[in-house]
Amino acid sequence: MRARILGTGSYLPEGYLTNDDLAQWLDTSDTWIRERTGIRERHITKTGTVEMAVKAAEAALANAGVTSEEIDLILVGTMTPDYFCPSVSCQVQAELGMEHAVCMDIGAACSGFLFALATAQAYLTSGMARTALVIGSETLSKVVDWSDRGTCVLFGDGAGAAVVGIDEKGVLAIDMGSKGSKGMALPCPGIPLQNPLQDASEEGSQKSYIQMDGQEIFKFAIRTVPETVRRSLQAAGVCVGDVSHFFFHQANRRILETVAKNLRIPLEKVPMNIERTGNTAAASIPLLLDEWNRKGSLVRGEKLVLSGFGAGLSWGSIVMEW
Numbered sequence: 001m002r003a004r005i006l007g008t009g010s011y012l013p014e015g016y017l018t019n020d021d022l023a024q025w026l027d028t029s030d031t032w033i034r035e036r037t038g039i040r041e042r043h044i045t046k047t048g049t050v051e052m053a054v055k056a057a058e059a060a061l062a063n064a065g066v067t068s069e070e071i072d073l074i075l076v077g078t079m080t081p082d083y084f085c086p087s088v089s090c091q092v093q094a095e096l097g098m099e100h101a102v103c104m105d106i107g108a109a110c111s112g113f114l115f116a117l118a119t120a121q122a123y124l125t126s127g128m129a130r131t132a133l134v135i136g137s138e139t140l141s142k143v144v145d146w147s148d149r150g151t152c153v154l155f156g157d158g159a160g161a162a163v164v165g166i167d168e169k170g171v172l173a174i175d176m177g178s179k180g181s182k183g184m185a186l187p188c189p190g191i192p193l194q195n196p197l198q199d200a201s202e203e204g205s206q207k208s209y210i211q212m213d214g215q216e217i218f219k220f221a222i223r224t225v226p227e228t229v230r231r232s233l234q235a236a237g238v239c240v241g242d243v244s245h246f247f248f249h250q251a252n253r254r255i256l257e258t259v260a261k262n263l264r265i266p267l268e269k270v271p272m273n274i275e276r277t278g279n280t281a282a283a284s285i286p287l288l289l290d291e292w293n294r295k296g297s298l299v300r301g302e303k304l305v306l307s308g309f310g311a312g313l314s315w316g317s318i319v320m321e322w
C-alpha cells in the first residue's frame with residue numbers, strides 16, 4: 001500500500017506588495033527583480049501562519065471529501081510558527097477539532113512540505129496512522145529585513161495543504177538529503193541567548209532575519225535538484241519522459257529554468273506561480289499543486305515529481321502517481 005494525495009487546498013492572503021511598491025523604499029526596480037527572479041508580486045499576511053494553515057486545511061479536507069474526525073496525523077512544514085509552542089499543527093488541530101490526531105511541525109525550511117509528506121508516507125505505510133493532513137504554511141514577511149533589497153524582494157506568505165490516505169497507487173519513491181555543514185549559506189537566527197549566567201556585554205542583539213549567500217544557494221540548487229530528481233526517478237523505475245509535471249519549490253525562475261534544462265524537461269511540464277507568490281518556502285509546493293489540481297490540470301494515475309530544496313541545507317524529491 002502507498003500514501004496517496006486525496007485532495008489539496010491552499011490560501012494566499014489578500015494583501016500583497018508589487019515590485020513597484022518595494023521600489024518606493026528600496027534601491028531596486030521591477031525590471032531587476034523580474035529578470036533575476038521571475039517575481040512580480042508577493043502576498044503578505046496580516047494574521048499569521050496558523051490562520052493561513054487552517055484555511056488551506058479546510059479547503060484540502062473539502063477537496064478530498066474527508067472529515068476532520070478522520071484525520072489522525074497532522075504534519076506542518078514551517079520555519080515561521082506563530083509560537084514556539086504550541087506547534088502550528090497543534091493549533092490547527094484545536095481550530096478544526098481533530099481530536100484523534102497526533103500533531104507535529106517539521107522544520108526543514110523550503111523542503112518542509114516535502115519532508116512532511118515523506119514522514120506521512122512512513123507513518124501511513126507502517127500502520128501508525130491512516131489519514132494525514134500535511135500542510136506547508138509560512139509568514140516569511142516577519143523574518144525578512146525590509147530594508148535589505150538582496151533578500152526581502154524574494155519572499156512571500158501563504159499556505160498549502162494535502163490530505164493523504166492509503167491506496168494502491170501513490171508515492172513510488174523518495175529521495176531526501178541534508179547538509180548542515182553548509183547551513184550558514186542561508187541562516188535565520190533565533191532568539192539571542194539571554195540568561196542570568198551571561199555578562200550583559202555578551203547578550204546578543206541579532207534580529208531574526210533571513211540572511212543569504214545568493215550565489216552559493218543558486219549554485220547549490222542547480223547542482224542538487226537534478227541529482228535528487230534523478231535518484232528518485234531511478235528508485236521508482238520511472239523515466240523523465242514518463243512524468244507529466246515537475247512541481248519544484250518556487251525559489252527563483254532562473255533556478256527552475258536551469259534545472260529543467262539540465263534534466264531535459266520541457267518548460268510546459270514545470271508549473272510555476274512564483275511570479276504571483278514569490279518564494280513561500282514550505283508552502284510553495286502544495287500551493288502550486290493545489291492551483292494545478294483546481295484548474296483540472298492533473299489526471300488521476302499520471303506520474304508527478306515533487307522536489308524541494310533550501311535552508312539547512314536540505315533537499316528532496318518524491319515520485320508519485322497522482
Ligand code: ACO
Nearest residue numbers: 028029032036110149150153214215217218251252310311
Ligand atoms: N535590486 C537591485 N539590485 C540588487 C538587488 C535588488 N533587489 N539585490 C541585489 N542587488 C544588487 C547587489 O547589491 C549587487 O550590486 P553590486 O554589483 O553593486 O554589488 C548586484 O545586484 C548583483 O548582486 P548579486 O547578489 O550578485 O546578484 P545575483 O545575480 O546573484 O542575483 C539573487 C541575486 C536573485 C538573490 C540570486 O543570487 C539568486 O536567485 N540566488 C538564489 C536565491 C534563492 O533562490 N534563495 C532561496 C532558496 S532557498 C529558500 O527557498 C529559502
